[in-house]
Amino acid sequence: MVHGLEKINNIIAAEEEALMSLSREIHSHPELGDQEFYAVQILCDYLAAKGFAVEKEIAGQKTAFIARRRGGAGEGGLHIAFCAEYDALPEIGHACGHNLIAGASVAAAVALAGTDPGVPFTVSVIGTPNEEGRGGKIDLIRAGVFEGVDLAMMFHPDYISCVDYPSLACRTFSFTFHGENAHASGNPWDGRNALDAVILTFNGINALRQQLRDDVRIHGIITDGGQAINVIPDRAAAEFCIRSMDNRYLGEVVEKVLNCARGASLATGTGLSIAETEYPYDAMLTNRVLGQIFWDSLKEVSEEEWNERKEEVGAGSTDMGNVSLVVPSIQPLVAITDREVAVHTAEFARLCGTPQAYKVMLEVGKAMALAGYKVLRNPALLERIKEEFVKRTGSVRQRE
Numbered sequence: 001m002v003h004g005l006e007k008i009n010n011i012i013a014a015e016e017e018a019l020m021s022l023s024r025e026i027h028s029h030p031e032l033g034d035q036e037f038y039a040v041q042i043l044c045d046y047l048a049a050k051g052f053a054v055e056k057e058i059a060g061q062k063t064a065f066i067a068r069r070r071g072g073a074g075e076g077g078l079h080i081a082f083c084a085e086y087d088a089l090p091e092i093g094h095a096c097g098h099n100l101i102a103g104a105s106v107a108a109a110v111a112l113a114g115t116d117p118g119v120p121f122t123v124s125v126i127g128t129p130n131e132e133g134r135g136g137k138i139d140l141i142r143a144g145v146f147e148g149v150d151l152a153m154m155f156h157p158d159y160i161s162c163v164d165y166p167s168l169a170c171r172t173f174s175f176t177f178h179g180e181n182a183h184a185s186g187n188p189w190d191g192r193n194a195l196d197a198v199i200l201t202f203n204g205i206n207a208l209r210q211q212l213r214d215d216v217r218i219h220g221i222i223t224d225g226g227q228a229i230n231v232i233p234d235r236a237a238a239e240f241c242i243r244s245m246d247n248r249y250l251g252e253v254v255e256k257v258l259n260c261a262r263g264a265s266l267a268t269g270t271g272l273s274i275a276e277t278e279y280p281y282d283a284m285l286t287n288r289v290l291g292q293i294f295w296d297s298l299k300e301v302s303e304e305e306w307n308e309r310k311e312e313v314g315a316g317s318t319d320m321g322n323v324s325l326v327v328p329s330i331q332p333l334v335a336i337t338d339r340e341v342a343v344h345t346a347e348f349a350r351l352c353g354t355p356q357a358y359k360v361m362l363e364v365g366k367a368m369a370l371a372g373y374k375v376l377r378n379p380a381l382l383e384r385i386k387e388e389f390v391k392r393t394g395s396v397r398q399r400e
Contacts, residue, residue, distance in 0.1 A: 007111075018046065027352060036063045068122055078150045083137070083153070095348050126152075131319055134279050141322055157336045157352060162308055169283040174238070175239075177198060177271065180192040201261045216242075218240060218242050222238050286331070289385045316343075318331065
């Protein structure tokens with residue numbers, strides 16, 4: 001194992017400036033989801049130069065890619081994938097640290113590909129666009145990109161460190177109410193107010209919250225509230241995001257929220273159209289065996305004294321949750337600061353371009369590579385990972 005760790009350290013030390021430059025460039029050129037052309041170009045150019053076979057525009061997505069490299073002698077063996085994200089947020093840029101995610105995954109892949117665990121294997125970087133909006137990994141799953149992948153890894157920067165990241169399953173709905181115009185002062189009794197239906201939907205959901213579990217999050221906006229204050233609106237619309245840590249319980253909550261909208265429609269005499277996004281996010285199902293291997297590896301490659309802090313409720317949702325139901329996966333949170341700075345803020349965006357953040361990025365890259373190396377060297381670890389995956393995903397699907 002010492003040989004593998006030394007090799008990983010040596011490779012990343014030799015590539016340190018190039019890897020940090022990739023991350024800095026992505027950070028300084030933020031691109032919104034499905035528009036990440038610059039990030040994809042520089043990542044793919046670098047990986048191609050390191051001997052990876054690069055395929056762009058996969059699964060019908062212009063900014064998705066897969067870069068593969070064979071390792072060891074012979075054919076077959078495990079396929080270990082590292083997922084790269086690189087989309088930014090509107091106005092505040094890389095406030096979710098996707099520049100660091102991309103850098104760490106590329107570092108891990110290059111380092112692992114250069115080791116010799118004594119068995120054949122394939123290592124890939126899977127470039128996954130638009131995590132912040134549409135959920136590009138969902139299209140990749142549907143297109144079969146993760147078929148044949150044995151393990152999938154990535155990390156997420158944060159102000160805490162937590163291996164078993166408790167993300168929330170997420171479904172998004174739009175409600176459009178159809179009423180009838182009337183003069184708001186002259187003959188309001190002839191109208192059917194679609195905006196009233198939207199407001200009643202919000203009130204119904206607010207009353208519902210008292211009877212929901214603590215991990216549930218429901219948040220919405222009015223997307224159409226009418227056009228003039230002196231006209232009863234004949235059309236109004238709202239959009240809601242509904243989240244829970246439990247994929248099954250989320251379904252129950254969704255039905256209750258839909259009933260709030262249906263009740264508002266009935267109470268106001270308006271029609272109702274309901275549309276759901278095609279990209280629901282599943283809750284993250286961290287593979288705990290692989291997660292522990294990563295955590296132990298992080299302590300081996302770093303001089304930091306890492307302390308894990310487990311959160312009871314996940315703050316957000318990720319399409320890596322969808323991946324975790326088809327491939328044994330991890331997405332640990334790893335702190336890039338010792339201050340409590342929330343993601344999706346301008347301050348966190350600034351932190352994602354600091355020397356400390358790049359240092360953590362490289363250490364995580366080493367740890368993910370070492371975790372992969374350990375699994376390649378020890379078939380018993382792979383069996384434990386697969387046993388847990390089958391048991392836990394089977395349990396989730398039975399509940400659903």
